[in-house]
Amino acid sequence: MLSISTNALFGQLLLGLINGAFYAVLSLGLAVIFGLLNIINFAHGALYMMGAFVAWMLLNYLGLGYWSALIIAPLLVGLVGIVIERTMIARLYRLDHLYGLLLTFGLALIIEGLFRHRFGVSGLPYVIPKELSGGYNIGFMYLPLYRAWVIVASLVVCLATWYVIDHTKLGSYLRAATENPELVGAFGINVPRLITLTYGFGVGLAAFAGVLAAPIYSVNPVMGANLIIVVFAVVVIGGMGSILGSIVTGFGLGLVEGLTKVFYPEAASTVIFVIMAVVLLIRPLGLFGKAA
Amino acid sequence: MKTVNALIIAAVLSLTAAAAAAEDIPVKIGVLNDRSGVYADLAGEGSVIAAKMAVEDFGAAAKGIKVEIVSADHQNKPDIASNIARQWIDQDGVDVIADVPTSSAALAVSEVVREKNRIFLVSGAAASDLTGAKCSPNTVHWTYDTWALAHGTGKAMVEQGGKKWFFITADYAFGQALERDTAAVVKASGGEVVGSVKHPFPGQDFSSFLLQAQSSGAQVIGLANAGGDTINSIKQAAEFGITQGGQKLAGLLIFITDVHALGLETAQGLVLTESFYWDKDDGTRAFAKRFGELNGGKMPSMVHAGVYASVLHYLKAVEALKSKDPKAVMAKMKEMPSEDPLFGKGQIRADGRHVHDMYLVEVKKPEESKGAWDYYKILTTIPADQAFRPLGQGGCPLVK
Numbered sequence: 001m002l003s004i005s006t007n008a009l010f011g012q013l014l015l016g017l018i019n020g021a022f023y024a025v026l027s028l029g030l031a032v033i034f035g036l037l038n039i040i041n042f043a044h045g046a047l048y049m050m051g052a053f054v055a056w057m058l059l060n061y062l063g064l065g066y067w068s069a070l071i072i073a074p075l076l077v078g079l080v081g082i083v084i085e086r087t088m089i090a091r092l093y094r095l096d097h098l099y100g101l102l103l104t105f106g107l108a109l110i111i112e113g114l115f116r117h118r119f120g121v122s123g124l125p126y127v128i129p130k131e132l133s134g135g136y137n138i139g140f141m142y143l144p145l146y147r148a149w150v151i152v153a154s155l156v157v158c159l160a161t162w163y164v165i166d167h168t169k170l171g172s173y174l175r176a177a178t179e180n181p182e183l184v185g186a187f188g189i190n191v192p193r194l195i196t197l198t199y200g201f202g203v204g205l206a207a208f209a210g211v212l213a214a215p216i217y218s219v220n221p222v223m224g225a226n227l228i229i230v231v232f233a234v235v236v237i238g239g240m241g242s243i244l245g246s247i248v249t250g251f252g253l254g255l256v257e258g259l260t261k262v263f264y265p266e267a268a269s270t271v272i273f274v275i276m277a278v279v280l281l282i283r284p285l286g287l288f289g290k291a292a
Numbered sequence: 293m294k295t296v297n298a299l300i301i302a303a304v305l306s307l308t309a310a311a312a313a314a315e316d317i318p319v320k321i322g323v324l325n326d327r328s329g330v331y332a333d334l335a336g337e338g339s340v341i342a343a344k345m346a347v348e349d350f351g352a353a354a355k356g357i358k359v360e361i362v363s364a365d366h367q368n369k370p371d372i373a374s375n376i377a378r379q380w381i382d383q384d385g386v387d388v389i390a391d392v393p394t395s396s397a398a399l400a401v402s403e404v405v406r407e408k409n410r411i412f413l414v415s416g417a418a419a420s421d422l423t424g425a426k427c428s429p430n431t432v433h434w435t436y437d438t439w440a441l442a443h444g445t446g447k448a449m450v451e452q453g454g455k456k457w458f459f460i461t462a463d464y465a466f467g468q469a470l471e472r473d474t475a476a477v478v479k480a481s482g483g484e485v486v487g488s489v490k491h492p493f494p495g496q497d498f499s500s501f502l503l504q505a506q507s508s509g510a511q512v513i514g515l516a517n518a519g520g521d522t523i524n525s526i527k528q529a530a531e532f533g534i535t536q537g538g539q540k541l542a543g544l545l546i547f548i549t550d551v552h553a554l555g556l557e558t559a560q561g562l563v564l565t566e567s568f569y570w571d572k573d574d575g576t577r578a579f580a581k582r583f584g585e586l587n588g589g590k591m592p593s594m595v596h597a598g599v600y601a602s603v604l605h606y607l608k609a610v611e612a613l614k615s616k617d618p619k620a621v622m623a624k625m626k627e628m629p630s631e632d633p634l635f636g637k638g639q640i641r642a643d644g645r646h647v648h649d650m651y652l653v654e655v656k657k658p659e660e661s662k663g664a665w666d667y668y669k670i671l672t673t674i675p676a677d678q679a680f681r682p683l684g685q686g687g688c689p690l691v692k
Binding site for chain 2: 005122135218227258266268
C-alpha cells in the first residue's frame with residue numbers, strides 16, 4: 001500500500017476534499033448556531049437527514065426535481081428550525097449549555113424515530129440529476145461531475161456565509177447581538193428575531209447539505225446520526241463558534257480522513273477523534289478558537 | 293335441582309378445562325433481532341409477523357400447542373443479544389430463540405442457548421461458522437450462510453470470466469467470513485485475489501475504497517458488506533463510472549430490501565444469491581401477499597421467509613413428539629425432512645445446517661419491471677446438495 005502512485009494519491013486527496021465539503025457545510029451551520037446563540041445543536045444531524053428526505057418527498061409527491069429541492073428543502077427545514085427555536089429553544093437561553101444540548105439531542109431522537117417509523121431504515125433511492133451525471137477523466141482519476149459540483153456549491157455557500165457574518169452590516173449586528181443583546185436592542189434592533197432567523201439559517205445549511213448528499217449517500221433516517229459526531233469533532237477542533245475555523249477544519253479533516261483510508265483504512269473512522277484529543281491537549285480552545 | 297344441575301355442569305366444565313390445560317404444550321418463542329438499526333427492514337418486525345403467520349398456518353392452538361411470541365431489539369450488539377437471551381431463558385421461560393441477524397450476535401446467542409439447552413433457529417445471520425467450527429447441537433441455521441453466498445455469486449462471476457477480484461470488506465466477523473469464503477471459491481475456480489480493503493462498520497463514503505479497487509486492475513469488485521454499506525458502495529460505484537469502465541460488482545450479500553432502497557436504475561444488472569424470492573411461484577406469492585398486508589405493503593425478505601419456515605418446522609416436531617424437550621425436538625427436526633411453500637423440500641443436517649435450493653438472480657432493468665417489488669430474474673437454481681458447504685468440510689465436531 002505504501003507504494004501508492006502519485007496519481008492515486010491525488011485522487012484520494014480530491015476525494016477527501018469532497019467529503020470535507022460536507023463536513024464544512026455541516027460544521028459551519030453548527031458553528032453559526034453556537035457562535036451566535038450559544039446552543040449546542042445536537043439536532044443538526046437529524047435536520048440534515050430531513051433535508052435529504054424533503055428532497056425525496058418533493059420529487060416523489062410533487063414531482064419537483066433536484067434544483068428546486070436545493071432551494072425549497074433548506075427553506076422548509078429552516079422553517080421547521082424556526083418553529084423549534086421559537087417554541088422550545090428560546091426558553092433555554094438563560095440556562096446552562098447543557099440544557100440546550102439535552103433538548104436538541106432529544107429532538108434528534110424523536111425526529112429520527114418518526115422518519116424510521118414512516119420510511120424504515122433501508123433508505124430511499126434518489127437519482128443524480130441528469131445535468132450532473134457522468135464525469136470527466138482528469139488525468140489522475142475519473143471525477144464524477146456531481147462530486148465536482150458538491151465542492152463548488154459547498155465552497156460558495158461557506159465563503160458567502162463567512163463573508164456575510166464577518167464583513168457586512170447584518171453580520172456586525174449579529175455579532176454585536178451575541179456580545180451584548182440589551183445594548184443592541186436599545187439601538188432599535190429586534191434581537192430575538194435576529195436570533196431566530198440565525199437558527200433558521202443554520203438549520204437551512206444542514207438541510208442544504210442533506211440535499212447535496214441525497215444522490216450519493218443512502219437517504220435513510222440514520223444518515224445524520226452517523227455524521228453528527230464527526231461534525232462535532234470538526235467544530236471542536238476548529239474552535240467552538242469560529243466560522244472560518246469550521247470551514248478550514250472541515251476541508252482539512254476531510255483530507256486527513258481520505259489519506260487514512262489509503263494507508264490504514266481500519267482507522268478511518270477514528271482518526272478524526274485522535275486529532276481532536278491531540279488538539280484539545282495542546283490548544284484547548286481549538287485551532288481557531290479565541291478566549292471568550 | 294337446578295343448583296345441582298348447575299354444579300354438575302360447572303364440575304364437568306372445569307374438569308375438561310383442566311384436562312385441556314394438562315395436554316396443551318406451552319411454547320414460548322423469542323424473536324431476537326435488529327428492530328431499529330441497519331437490519332431492521334430485512335429482519336425487524338417483519339420476522340415477528342412471519343413467526344406469527346407460521347403459528348397461525350400450523351394451527352397450533354387446535355393441535356394442543358399454546359404458542360406465545362415475544363420480541364426484543366439486540367441493536368446488533370453481541371453483549372446485548374446474549375444478555376437478552378439469558379434473561380429470556382432464565383426468567384421468562386423462552387424455549388426457542390429465532391432470527392438473530394448480525395453474525396457476531398448470533399454466535400454469542402448460540403453459546404448461551406447451548407449452555408442452557410434450548411433451541412436456536414437462526415435466519416438472519418450469515419457466518420458459516422455457526423454450522424462450522426462453532427456449531428452447536430442446539431442450533432439450526434436455516435436461510436443462508438456466507439459459504440452459500442460465496443459459492444452462488446462467486447462461482448458464477450468467475451465462470452463468466454471475472455478472474456481477478458478485489459474485496460471491499462466490512463471490518464467485523466461477518467465481512468471477514470464472507471471475504472474468506474469467497475476468496476476460497478475464487479481461487480478454487482481458477483481466479484485470483486489482487487487486493488482487499490477493510491472499511492470501518494458502518495461506513496458512509498466508499499469512494500476512496502472504490503478508487504483503490506478501480507486502480508487495482510481487478511475485473512470483479514466483491515462487496516463483502518451488507519445493508520447500508522452495500523447500498524452506499526453500489527450507489528457510489530455507479531457514480532464513479534466503475535461499472536461503465538468494465539469492472540463488475542459482486543454484491544455478496546444483498547437483500548431485496550436493499551434493491552428496493554437502491555432503485556432499479558442503480559441496482560440493475562447486479563447478480564446475487566438468494567434463498568427465497570416472493571414472486572417465484574404461487575406458494576411464495578400467496579405468502580407474500582398476506583405478509584405484505586401485515587407489513588405496510590413491503591414484501592418479505594429471505595430472512596422473514598426463513599423465520600416462518602423454521603418456526604413451522606419446529607412446531608411440526610413438537611406436535612409429532614407431543615413434547616418440547618429440546619434434545620428430542622432437535623433430533624426430530626433433523627430426522628424429519630422439512631417441507632413448506634417457501635423453501636420447498638429440505639433437510640437439517642447433523643451440523644445444524646438446513647439445506648434447500650438457492651437461486652442465482654439478476655436485478656431487472658427498470659423497463660423490465662412490471663410493478664412495485666418486481667425486481668429479480670431467476671438465472672439458475674442451485675440444487676440443495678450443491679448450494680451449501682459439504683458436511684465434512686466445515687470442521688463441526690458434531691459430524692463424525
